[in-house]
Every structure is written in C-alpha cells, then in structure tokens.
Amino acid sequence: MEVKTSLLDNMIGVGDMVLLEPLTEDSFIENLRNRFDHNEIYTYIGSVVISMNPYRSLPIFTPEKVEEYRNRNFYELSPHIYALADEAYRSLRDQDKDQCILITGESGAGKTEASKLVMSYVAAVCGKGQEVNKVKEQLLQSNPVLEAFGNAKTVRNDNSSRFGKYMDIEFDFKGDPVGGVISNYLLEKSRVVKQPRGERNFHIFYQLLSGASDDTLRKLKLDRDFSKYNYLSLDSANVNGLDDAANFRTVRNAMQIVGFMEDEVQSVLELVAAVLKLGNIEFKPESRSNGYDESRVKDKNDLKEMCELLGIEQSVLERAFSYRTVEAKLEKVSTTLNVSQAYYARDALAKNLYSRLFSWLVTRINESIKAQSKTRHKVMGVLDIYGFEIFEDNSFEQFIINYCNEKLQQIFIELTLREEQEEYIREDIEWTNIEYFNNAVICDLIENNQNGILAMLDEECLRPGTVTDITFLDKLNTVCAEHQHFESRLSKNSKFLTDHSLPHSCFRIQHYAGKVLYRVEGFMDKNNDLLYRDLSQAMYKANHKLIKQLFPEGNPAKVNLKRPPTAGFQFKHSVGTLMRNLQTKNPNYIRCVKPNDKKAPRIFTDSLVRHQVAYLGLMENVRVRRAGYAYRQAYEPCLERYKMLCKQTWPHWKGPTREGVEVLMADLQVSTEEFAYGNSKIFIRNPRTLFSLEEKRRGCLENLAALIQKIYRGWKCRTHFLLLKHSQVVVAAWYRRYAQQKKYTQIKSATIMVQSYSRGWKARKILRELKHQKRCEEAATTIAAYWHGTQARRELRRLKEEARNKHAVSVIWAGWQGTKARRELKRLKKEARRRHAVAVIWAYWLGLKVRREYRKFFRANAGRKIYSFIMQRLMQKYFLGLKRDLPSMSPIGGSWPTRPYRFLDTAHTELRSIFHHWRCKKYRSRFTDERKAVFEEKLQASEIFKDKKALYPSSVGQPFRGDYLEISKNPKYQKLSSAMDEKVLLADVVNKINRANGKGTARIFLLTKNNFVLADQKTGQVKASVPLPDLASISVSTQNDGFFALKLKEGSAGATKGDFLLSSEHLIEIITKLRRTGATAVNHDHLDIDISDEFLVQFKQDKVCVKFVQGAPKNGNGASCKRKNNRLLEVSVPSTA
C-alpha cells in the first residue's frame, strides 16, 4: 500500500516559508540556515523553490529520488527541485499548459546547475523509445558544448555563464520530448581579449590546449603552453577541480552526439586556434613622410600561421591592420592606422570572430535539436541567464547583465506579487494590501525609449561630432539627474557632489539587488561594436567555409552603408521578446541563493544571504502567499474537476457553474474559512484543503474507473457468452443434420436390400416357368424334326438312286468325246513341228547364202578398223561436248563438265588443268604494269600481315590508293608538293601520338622513293623528313588498331628527335609501301616489321613502352591511347566481339 506522506513529515525547520511563525527576516534567515546545516538546500514559498548552493555533491539527485518524486503531489514530499520539475511537467502533459522555469539568483548561486537538474529530471520521467532517447540525449548534450564556449572562471564562480540562455523544450501530446530551440543572449565577448585579475578566458581555449592530441595541435599550429598566448591569463590558468583535458573529451563527444560533422568540429577548432593566434600578432610603428606613424605587423609568423589556418591571403589581412577604408556615399577614403588603432582592430576582430562563432554554434545546435514535425507542441522553457553581478570595476557587460536581471525581477513581481494582489481585487476578495518594492522604475531608467540610459547611449553613438564616453556621461548627468535611482558626481543632484566613493568617470544605479557603480570607459565602443569593414572583407575573402559564413557583411557585393544596430539596442530588443514569450507561459520559479562568497561547502554567511533574501523580495513573497489563498481556479474547470464528488453535480450540473461549485462545497462540508468565492474563481486558502479535494477525487475516480471496468467486463463477458451461444446453436444444427443424414442413408440401403431380395425371388419364379415352357416347346420341335428327318432321308435315298443312273450315262459319253479330241490334237502337233523345221532349215540356208555373198567384200583387219572408227566417233563426240560446255574464264571458277566415259578419266583431269592454266595466262595477259604492281603490293601485304594482325582482313577488299590527299592537284598542298622533288608514293593524314598525354595530332604523311616526310596538316610545313635508310624497323600490334611505330637507326640524323608513334586508318598500306620502297632504298631484302602487343619506342632520351590491351566493345570509336606513367602508354583497343 502506498504510504501517504506530507511536506510536514520529518520536517527540518519549516519546509514551506508560508507556514513560518513568527514571520520575520531573522526567523526567515534562521530557517534557511537551519535547513542548510542539515543538507536541506530546498525550501518552498508556496510554489516557489528557494535553492541554496551546497557547493558539494549531495546524495539527493539519484535515480531513486527521481522515482520518489515522480507523479507525486507538490506538497507531498520534502521540498525538492524535482517536485517543481514534476509539477511543471505534469501540468504541461495533462493540462496542456505551456510552462516556463525561471531560474534567478546572483552569479554562482547555482542557476545553471538547477537548470540541468530540471532538464535531467524531465528526461528521466518522460517517455522512452529509441527516437525519444536520441532527442533527450541531444538536448542534454547541448549543455557541455555551450558551457565550454560560453562559460568561464570568474572570481565569483568557476563555471560562470557568460551568456544568457533560454531553452524551449518541445513535447508531443504524450509528453515525450520532440525537440527544442535555444536562444542565446549577449555573450560577454570582451573576455576573449582581456580578463580581470583572477579570472580566465572561456573554457574552450584551455580545454583545447590541454586536451587535444599532439597531432591535432600540430594541425592547428598550436603549442600546449598557455604562456605562449597573449589572450590567456596565466594567474588562474589551472582551476582546482576542473580537468580541462577530460572536459575537452566530453565536449568533443557531446558535439558528436548533438550531430556536428567531423569537418564542422575541425572548422570550429580552427577558429578557436585562429583567435589565439590573433592575440599574438603585435604591431610596431613605422614613420611616414607626412609625419604620422603607421602600424606594421612586428613578427609575421603568427599572422602567417593564422592566415594559413583560415585560408586568408596574408597580404590582405596585413593591409587591413595598417589601413582603414571609409566609404561615404560615392567616395572611398583610405586612412592609415596607428599602432593603438591596429591593436583595437585586432581585438575587435578577435571578439567578433569568437562571438559570431558562438552564435553559429547555437544555430547549429538548434538545427540538430529542432522538432521534426510542424504541428503545435507543448513547450517547457528553461531560462538560465547570467546572475546579477557587482564587481569592483563594472562596465557595459555588467550594465547589460544587471538590466536583464532587473527585467526578470520585474516579471517575477508582475506575475507573483502584483498579479496576485490585483487578482484579489478583481475577484472581490477581501484583501489587505502588502507593500513591496516595484523595480519598474529602474527598468524604465534603463530602457525608456526617450530618456532611458540605453537610448542616450545609442543617441550619443549616432551623434555626429566628437563623442566620447565622457560626453555620454555628461548627457546622462543632464537627462537622468533627477531620477531617484541614478547617482553621479556631476549630476545636478547636489547630494552626490561630495560623495568620494563615486569617481567622476562613473555613474551609479540603485538596482533592486543593490547599488552598482559603472565606469563609463568603453561604453561607447562596446555599444558600437565596431569592426572595420576592411577586416570583415578580409574575413569574407577567406578560403574557409565557416569563416566566410560568419562575416556576410564582408561580401563586397552587399556593401551596406547603414550602421548595424547597436549592442544595447539588440539586447533590449531580445530581452523584450523573451519577456513577452515568458508572459504567455505558466511560470515556475527557482530562486537561487548563494550561501557564501568562498565557493565553499557548509559555510553560511548571514549577511550575504540576508542581502539576497532582501533583493529577491522573498519576504514580500511569503507575506503575499500568507495573506492570500494558496490555490485558485475558475469555477468551470473546478466544477468539471470535482463534480464527481457530489451526487447533485454528477454527472451533469444544469445551473450556473458558480452555484454548482457552491453546492459541491456544501456537500463536501468544507469549512467556510478554507475558501472564498471570487467573481470568476474559487480561492482555496490552504493547500491541504486542495489535497483533500484531490484525494477524494482520486478515490472517486477509482470508483468511476471500477464502474467503467465493471460495465466493460460485463459487456465483454456478455458478448463472449452470446458468441458461445450462437456457436453452440450452429454446432447443434450441424450435428442434427449429420445424424439425420446418417439414419436416412441406413434406411435407404435396408429398403434397397429388401427390394432386391423380393425382386430376385419373383424373377427366379418367372424364370422357372419360362424354362419349363421352353422345354415343352423344344420337345415338340425335336419330335417333329425327327419325323421330318426320316421323311427327308427317304426322299434323298430315292433321288440319289435316280441321279446315279443319270451320271453313269453322261460319264460314258464324255469319255468317248475325250478320246476323240486327243487323237485330233496329236495330229495337229505333228503337223506344226514339221512346218517349223522347214522354216529353220530355210533360214540357215539363206544365211549361208548371204555370208558366202558378202565374204568377198571384207579384209582380214576390218575388225580393228571398225574399232578405231567407233573410238574416233566417241572422241569426236566427247570433244564437241566439252567445247559446248566449257566453264567460265574466271581464274577462280571451279566448275568442270562431268566425264562421259570411264576410259577418258586421265585425259579429262589433264584437260581440266591445261584449261585452268590457259585461262590464268589469258587473265594475266590483260594486266597493265600498274595493276600488276598493285597486286604485288597486296601480295606482299598478305605475306606481312596475314594471320598476324587482326586489322588485315578488313584491308584486303580496300584498294591501295596511295595518294589519298591528291597532293599534286590539291592547291592547299601546292607548297608541300613543290617541296618534294621526288614522286609521292603515298600521301595520307596520320595522327602523331604525343608521348606526354597519348593524344594524337594530325600530320600529313608522305612517302617518296627515298624519304618519308611528316608535315603539318594545316600549313603544309614539313616537320620531319627521314631518309628511308635511316629507318630501322617498324612495330605494330597484333590487334585491330592503326598504331605503328617507325623506329630509326641509332645514330642516324633523323634519330635525334626519337622514333615516331603514329596511327593511321591505312596502316596496312603504309607499312607495305614503306617496306617495298624501304627495301629498294635501303637495298637490302627487307625492313624488319615487328608485330607484337608490347614494344618500346625511343622518345628523345627515354624509352617508352607502348602496350595494347583489349577494351570493352565500342561502337564507332577506335583505339584510344592513354599515358599511364612516364614509361608506359596504354592503347586500349575495343574488342571486335
């Protein structure tokens, strides 16, 4: 069971100052001290949390504590910052009210730590999930990055925020964070170039030098030694408890989580390094002829390194440190800078560079953490602004910081004190007025548009003529002299004429938190925030992406002669926007108090705390809370929230809401002192009354939930039951159907069985009767048949006897007729034989007679003659047939008539060969000498290239034309033609390959009997003329390309320029001609032709290897040559596949 606790349980002192008795300043401080001594650093004033800085880590921020405070009522547990964070988060999530958490207090009071505690609490209690966790992580990790660049050690705080920060965390309807937006306010940039005694520059400088690796430092041209940098103060370079190196790693890691790219981090570090380098640039005077001194950079090494880091041209920056260009409307005037002006320019550049880098970081973080969806989100704003500051020497920055704190105090007063009182009056609630100090008058002194200090400062900055910080003070002395919170020695107010604590160059303001003396020196400069245009232009010219982005006004195309708004104006404007934003949100206050000035734990300095309690207006705050009512709510939401507690109002109240609330309160029997009815709201005096209402509501809600649950469960069970019932009916119906079906089938089969038995019996009976009937019929038939048979046999026997008698007569007749016929046949045969014999004897006799007659006409060798005659006839017929069927005269014709007789086999083959030789001879005899030469060339080409170079087959069909350029006829080549004193055997355009890049240059290639010549294609000018005897060999590849190298003999005149690597479409022809002509000129049998895919070519001094490789198949494009390295040219030949 949950244990009910209360703020009042185990309370040390009083947890809520509203309950303090008696209420005096002493008892207030005593209560704070008592609680502080017992490690109770948080105390409430109603819903406001007072936070004392413990200056040591207490075990009250553990995950267990987070769980303890999660979803608990504000007053339920002892005071804690987590209770406030939980309250704000829940009313954001459940009531859809935007929240803001205002954390105030002086420097070192613990505002930044408090803001981080709030953020980490919210991160711990809100939803989880991969995406949500990423957003949370990014939001939390933005803190270390901004602290490294925006915090520094001051005398008051080792980690003092030197900028104001307001962060809006956006949540979706479930209360899960979806993103955030950070706004930053005026970074104290003067710290970059100068730090007061005992203070440090921004942490990042020390972190970079201590934590970066040697390699990174080398790249950034930095040295680990702090003492090498003018901008780093040395007296407090190392701070106790601050590990700069470890923090640097944390910052790098955080940047990575937030989403910075590696090159962005590098750019940021380069800029930080550049600021350090800038600080080391020193100047010396150089006298000019006009008597003025001009500044010159003393030692250019740092300048050079800085320019290298940022990619700036050294001379540009150097000039910007020596000259200043002033642009009026149409004029540009360049003036020289003296040494002090140069230092001023250098520091202004460093300050601007750093502060712009800081603003860029905020924008970049915002880009990473911004919510993805555009829908309206619930927002929780956390404001952590620099605390109120009083130093020995207060300048423009302190003035601005304290002004901001005045505004925050104002909004606090507005919303808590004034609003509270005004609300009671508005609501007609009885009220005793509480006096409190309203600091609106101080805000007015500073920000009034007509005569406020900021307006005066701007007016003075814009005024023509000589304006100085002193003229500004004079102006203040006249305008603000009467103001009760303004003090100055020279003002008309005689009260301060003799006040020696007030120097002449200062003015003093009585802030709500105390009097602060401001030294006017530097006010004008800092407000103007002037950076010479030459410097911004030099920065814009930098070859560094980030720096160019930071100085957009340096773009010469966008020269703007208008003055940029002053620092004061900008700050006032952004503070105004912030205040308006805060007013739209539900405020939650954390008032941070610093227990001592020593940054030490367990020390409670009474006077210091008393001072803070006074100026924070905490006493007034308690008084107002005590006099008033702790809680109020409009009637409608109140009735809506608690209407379930009363039967009359539940579930709907028909009448006016106020009456409804009255009925409700009466029904609940709340004592009448505990609440009051306002015009539109009910006011509840005591938080406990509210808690008891809440408690009852929660109980009631539980009952309602139980009711809903009961009805739902009933509905669910009923639905389930109905479903089961329906299913049962369906199942039963199906079963019955099945059973009936089965029974029916059984009956049906039994019936069929009975039926078949009865039918069988009937059929058998009929069958028996039919069989008997049939047998009777058969018996009668058999008897009749036997009778008829006997009758028939008897008839047959009679008929047979009769027939036998008739047959005997006819047989005897036939026998007689036959004998007669045979005798006649025998006679006829004898007669015929005799006639045939006579005819044969006659024929023989005639033959004998003929032979005897003709024998006298024939000689003894007549047979051979007849044989030869027949042979002659056959041969004649063969030759005539051959003549008629002769095949074509083409030497390549393959047909030949078929052989008619086998005995002609040899002659036929022989004749075929003779005929072929003869037609070849005929064919040859038709050739002219030129044609003969052409064929000889083709023959030679075949000898050289056939089966050796893939290009060869495509060249066979192409005639060798020789003079492709028609060199003698073409007027363009007239000059070249006349320079040739020999007949041109070949003229063609070839590509001469350039060794340097493998590209070809068109050249005219001419071959004469003794030389080959290369000439310029356009001008015809002879580039090289080489006698053929100087040609040693030719190299070509085995592939389908036109590349060939003409290699010259070593030591020959032409060889000085080296070999020629050429390419031609007519490679086969060129090389064949070169070989033919070369062979005659050289007078030896042949010129070497080397065919291989890798050969060396001598270019002047170097030998270069030309290598042929198979490329991918291509359409149209031929081989391409590329230079791979000094010694290798690669020719890629598209494969023909």
Ligand SMILES: Nc1ncnc2c1ncn2[C@@H]1O[C@H](COP(=O)(O)OP(=O)(O)OP(=O)(O)O)[C@@H](O)[C@H]1O
């Ligand atoms: N709750 C805390 N627990 C432990 N130490 C704390 C706590 N709050 C503050 N401190 C200590 O006090 C120091 C100063 O706190 P913090 O930086 O939050 O002050 P601040 O109010 O933001 O001051 P400034 O206005 O100068 O930025 C911290 O560095 C830390 O050492």
Ligand SMILES: [Mg+2]
């Ligand atoms: Mg801070």
